[in-house]
Amino acid sequence: ETGVTQTPRHLVMGMTNKKSLKCEQHLGHNAMYWYKQSAKKPLELMFVYSLEERVENNSVPSRFSPECPNSSHLFLHLHTLQPEDSALYLCASSQGSLAKNIQYFGAGTRLSVL
Amino acid sequence: GDSVTQMEGPVTLSEEAFLTINCTYTATGYPSLFWYVQYPGEGLQLLLKATKADDKGSNKGFEATYRKETTSFHLEKGSVQVSDSAVYFCALTPYGNNRLAFGKGNQVVVIP
Numbered sequence: 001e002t003g004v005t006q007t008p009r010h011l012v013m014g015m016t017n018k019k020s021l022k023c024e025q026h027l028g029h030n031a032m033y034w035y036k037q038s039a040k041k042p043l044e045l046m047f048v049y050s051l052e053e054r055v056e057n058n059s060v061p062s063r064f065s066p067e068c069p070n071s072s073h074l075f076l077h078l079h080t081l082q083p084e085d086s087a088l089y090l091c092a093s094s095q096g097s098l099a100k101n102i103q104y105f106g107a108g109t110r111l112s113v114l
Numbered sequence: 115g116d117s118v119t120q121m122e123g124p125v126t127l128s129e130e131a132f133l134t135i136n137c138t139y140t141a142t143g144y145p146s147l148f149w150y151v152q153y154p155g156e157g158l159q160l161l162l163k164a165t166k167a168d169d170k171g172s173n174k175g176f177e178a179t180y181r182k183e184t185t186s187f188h189l190e191k192g193s194v195q196v197s198d199s200a201v202y203f204c205a206l207t208p209y210g211n212n213r214l215a216f217g218k219g220n221q222v223v224v225i226p
Contacts, residue, residue, distance in 0.1 A: 002157060002159065040218065042215075042216045042217060042219075043203070043214075045213060045214065048213070056213070090157055090158065092158075102160050104160075105159070107156050
């Protein structure tokens with residue numbers, strides 16, 4: 001148990017559906033992250049929130065929409081996804097934005113887009 | 115940009131064998147280096163880290179030394195167990211921020 005909880009653990013959706021991924025951290029951290037983990041590719045950083053403000057968006061398509069309502073919760077809203085968006089989506093949190101501050105990861109949501 | 119390269123392909127070895135996973139990096143300045151491990155069905159966990167040249171990170175019998183002259187951070191364990199079966203990721207953060215850049219990961223399978 002890392003203190004970062006992601007729900008659901010598995011999600012299957014059609015290309016016209018709208019769904020949301022949820023991440024909650026119980027560590028008192030002030031920075032949260034979304035990563036995409038695809039087979040045979042390095043983890044890709046998607047979004048970074050620091051103190052509830054989005055500070056980084058790495059050219060992610062607009063069909064992915066993050067939301068950070070408070071420092072403990074992070075959402076990823078999904079709509080009109082493509083099959084190539086099927087992947088493991090990982091949430092992480094850290095205290096601060098310095099290299100010495102370790103990121104703690106959740107177990108991920110396995111997303112399949114049909 | 116800053117990046118990490120891990121050796122290709124899964125690693126399969128017998129219990130009590132010696133494990134080495136190669137990692138080399140490209141970075142400007144002085145990055146911090148990490149090894150993360152992902153056990154089946156779980157998220158990534160920090161295994162060890164090193165923040166400056168010649169530092170040795172160690173945890174759970176694993177070790178890695180920050181070699182600036184060869185830009186490497188190879189992971190080693192002297193005697194693996196079945197419970198070490200997992201995916202291992204090398205990563206770095208550039209000096210001054212913690213935007214992790216990951217390698218592709220190596221699947222390690224330890225057979226009894």
